[in-house]
Amino acid sequence: MGQKANINSLHLGRNKDWNCVWYTNNSEYSKVLTQDLIILNYLKSCYIISKNSEVVKIRICRISKNIIINLQLTNDLKSDSLALLKMLVFNLKNVFSNFDRIFIVSKILSSNELRTDPIFLSKKIAILIENRIRFRSHLIKNLMSHTAEMCIGIKVLCKGRLNGADMADSDSLTVGSIPFQTLKAKINYGFSVANTAKGLQSIKVWIYNR
Numbered sequence: 001m002g003q004k005a006n007i008n009s010l011h012l013g014r015n016k017d018w019n020c021v022w023y024t025n026n027s028e029y030s031k032v033l034t035q036d037l038i039i040l041n042y043l044k045s046c047y048i049i050s051k052n053s054e055v056v057k058i059r060i061c062r063i064s065k066n067i068i069i070n071l072q073l074t075n076d077l078k079s080d081s082l083a084l085l086k087m088l089v090f091n092l093k094n095v096f097s098n099f100d101r102i103f104i105v106s107k108i109l110s111s112n113e114l115r116t117d118p119i120f121l122s123k124k125i126a127i128l129i130e131n132r133i134r135f136r137s138h139l140i141k142n143l144m145s146h147t148a149e150m151c152i153g154i155k156v157l158c159k160g161r162l163n164g165a166d167m168a169d170s171d172s173l174t175v176g177s178i179p180f181q182t183l184k185a186k187i188n189y190g191f192s193v194a195n196t197a198k199g200l201q202s203i204k205v206w207i208y209n210r
Contacts, residue, residue: 022062118190118205126194148175153208160201
């Protein structure tokens with residue numbers, strides 16, 4: 001049920017909220033949605049933020065003609081990055097002239113929050129696979145065991161040319177229980193892509209929090 005799609009969409013309205021919060025009429029819906037997608041893709045690929053800290057999650061809230069961008073980061077931004085954020089806001093205002101004010105709020109996640117974040121964990125596993133670490137290696141299993149200490153269960157699914165094989169295959173590792181059959185469980189989903197010499201490999205992570 002949940003392992004074949006983004007499980008976050010199944011839990012919307014129950015124990016999860018939208019990443020973009022706003023209200024609009026039907027005629028403006030496609031325009032506002034396109035703007036949010038442009039902002040999300042721009043912030044994820046922005047060198048101003050990613051050179052010192054990694055963006056884990058982005059949340060956008062619109063209030064009238066004002067927009068609030070909430071960034072969840074792995075590390076604190078340095079003093080020079082704070083000055084570059086003003087340039088980022090200036091670039092967004094040039095692209096979207098309908099915004100009166102743009103606010104950027106950053107939150108630094110703690111070590112425990114990062115250990116139970118599926119997006120951050122999938123990125124770490126993707127980096128290990130790009131460095132030619134085997135999927136069932138001790139490093140990845142040890143990484144999962146540390147995460148399992150903070151949650152009830154964790155599952156990692158990897159698809160692609162695993163370990164440099166010529167044919168694509170899939171393999172998974174599970175620690176604890178992941179109840180996909182119920183919507184009451186607080187299961188978080190993360191997805192990353194590893195760019196290896198044999199091609200792209202997808203890493204999907206599900207974490208069942210307490």
